[in-house]
Amino acid sequence: MNRPGAELNAWCDYPPVDVPHAKSGPLAGLTLAVKDIFQVAGYPNGWGSPTRLAEAEPDTETQPVVQQMLDAGIEITGKSQCEELCFSLTGINAHYGAPVNAAAPDRVTGGSSSGSVSLVSAGIVDVATGSDTGGSVRGPASYCGLIGLRATHGRLSLDKTMALAESFDCFGWFAKDAETYSAVANVVMDEDDSATPLRRLIGSPDLDMQLIGDAEYRAYAAACEKVDAHFQDERELVSLGIDLEKAYWAFRKCQAFESWAELGPWIERTKPALGPGIKERFEFGKSLTQADFDDASRERVEITGILENLIGDDGLLVFPTMPSCAPLKSDPDESLQEFREKALVLLCLSGLSGLPQITLPLAQVHGAPLGISLMGPRGSDRRLIEIARQMLG
Secondary structure (H helix, E strand, O other): OOOOOHHHOOEOOOOOOOOOOOOOOOOOOOEEEEEOOEOOOOOOOOOOOHHHHHHOOOOOOOOHHHHHHHHOOOEEEEEEOOOHHHOOOOOOEOOOEOOOOOOOOOEOOOOOOHHHHHHHHOOOOOEEEEEOOOOOOHHHHHHHOOEEEEOOOOOOOOOOEOOOOOOOOOEEEEEOOHHHHHHHHHHHOOOOOOOOOOOEEEEOHHHHOOOOOHHHHHHHHHHHHHHHHHHOOOOEEOOOOOOHHHHHHHHHHHHHHHHHHHHHHHHHHHOOOOOOOHHHHHHHHHHOOHHHHHHHHHHHHHHHHHHHHHHOOOEEEEEEOOOOOOOEOOOOHHHHHHHHHHHHHHHHHHHHHOOOEEEEEEEEEOOEEEEEEEEOOOOOHHHHHHHHHHHHO
């Protein structure tokens, strides 16, 4: 399809649809790409899967949060490619290929919201929607130098959205600048229930040690100085009190079990040729028992309590979003899988607890972006976005 950004391999190859939108409003003049798991009236919903696309009819209704944006004046210019069934963090779809990371073209975009971050990082659209089950807003945003929020779980509607793992799935969006990000939040989110200022900075060597090298640590430390300077306060360094390996496995088991419960019947009925990694993750979910899930869920409750007690009602946990910048596209599958496992150690805490986490493009390493994250109390999403607006200008 000959359209702006066609060379990025980020658009779904769908015929253009004139999606009605308000001609005025707070988002008027902005353009939007919609990840191909959210319904948009007139477009099919392909889930990054040729098998799903073959059976998908054009939708007649639009996802509620996307509709809020349309009613505020934003214009949809197409649907964006995603990872197959959203069960990956690399951005390389075995069926459709890999979109381009405009911030680091030799590196992956991250997934599963791969097309969305590609289009925003290249400046083709102002805003793009994403979803975050395991890290598919935070990870790609970190890789591509964008702002990305994993909202408090359940705060934004997921009606008319492909479900992967219900207790983890979150609606999200990407933008390059904080003013645009904040403008979207003003439309799709009510005010926080609390106005308590978030000013108590917390760091943990347990999380900082997940960075994979000295260059990463230096870049992260320099970014943390910017955070400390903004708050005019030093971070309190604490032991997290969480066994991160147990947290990783609690996340893996809960997510995989739910994912098989959600999509397993469809997979067994349609027998799609699942790509590498995707196939194995669903097989892992299929192998888990209810007892496995219950054990992991108990770990999840314990981890949630620790994080809530640590952050309280005024804290901000500061930590690296990912272990490094985006891996190279040329890295072998084994290296990409190893990196994914390291990344999930950092990404799993917000998913397990449901607490909001925003990643900010405050660092660079190896010539590519590295995001710095702030995790706040449950329901502090608007305050996190306002902090981003103040820090990034």
